[in-house]
Amino acid sequence: GEHDAGFPNGVPESCFQRLCSVLQHSCSAGQLAPISGGWRTTRDLCYASQLRMTLDAQGGREVIHKRLLQRVDMSGHAAPGPAGALGSSPSCRMRFSWKAEEKVGEPSPAELGALEGVRQKERISFAYKMWRFDLSIVRGAPCNDERLIDAAIANAPPSYEVEMEFVPSACAIRDTPASYLAHSMLLKA
Numbered sequence: 001g002e003h004d005a006g007f008p009n010g011v012p013e014s015c016f017q018r019l020c021s022v023l024q025h026s027c028s029a030g031q032l033a034p035i036s037g038g039w040r041t042t043r044d045l046c047y048a049s050q051l052r053m054t055l056d057a058q059g060g061r062e063v064i065h066k067r068l069l070q071r072v073d074m075s076g077h078a079a080p081g082p083a084g085a086l087g088s089s090p091s092c093r094m095r096f097s098w099k100a101e102e103k104v105g106e107p108s109p110a111e112l113g114a115l116e117g118v119r120q121k122e123r124i125s126f127a128y129k130m131w132r133f134d135l136s137i138v139r140g141a142p143c144n145d146e147r148l149i150d151a152a153i154a155n156a157p158p159s160y161e162v163e164m165e166f167v168p169s170a171c172a173i174r175d176t177p178a179s180y181l182a183h184s185m186l187l188k189a
Contacts, residue, residue, distance in 0.1 A: 010159040010161050010162075011161070011162055013158075013160050015160075016162065019135065019162060020135050021126075023133060026126075029084060031128070032126040032127065032133070034124075034127075035125035035127055035132065036125060038124060039123065040058050040122075040124075041056070041121070041123075042056050042057075042121065043120045043125070044119040045117075045118055045146075047114065048115075048116055049112055050066075051063055051065055052064055063103070063106070064103055065102045066099055066101045066102075067099060068098075069094065070096075070098045071097045072095070074093070074095075074096070104125055115144050115145070115146060116144060116155075117140060118139055118143045118153060120153045121136045121138050123135065123136040127167075131164060131165070131167065132163075133162075133163070133164055133165075134163040136161045136163070137159075138160075138161055139153050139158055140159070141155065141168050146163045
């Protein structure tokens with residue numbers, strides 16, 4: 001992804017690979033559930049209308065309107081840890097984003113507007129209670145010509161992205177005490 005006001009998207013590749021290994025091990029041990037059975041590839045076409053068309057390898061297609069409601073970027077410094085340990089980097093950055101997604105039917109070319117960019121994602125996902133963990137290798141680039149999409153992706157450097165998403169539909173949220181939800185959302189180092 002792009003950088004926002006000096007706050008980069010993504011994590012270093014070595015941290016991404018280590019986290020992926022830890023999550024896969026936890027999945028093998030039965031502590032996490034895999035989602036969709038492993039790595040999957042999707043391609044997002046981003047249009048001037050703020051619509052995004054996602055295409056999967058099996059020919060599936062979904063168009064959504066994704067709106068950013070709020071974003072908070074936090075930076076701080078981690079306590080020193082053993083060299084190379086997870087969380088031992090000199091600075092920690094975390095982004096909280098609240099987004100609304102609305103599925104859109106089959107928009108006409110006029111409703112889509114001009115193509116502005118493309119993102120190809122290789123993603124593996126895991127679930128734990130009400131949490132979804134997505135690890136994605138993303139290659140994104142501006143592109144305004146559908147004939148040049150493959151070249152744009154091939155020339156784009158990879159970004160290693162880690163997302164943790166709260167999925168209220170994954171639990172019986174109405175029957176869950178607020179204190180349990182609040183405790184479950186605590187991020188601990």
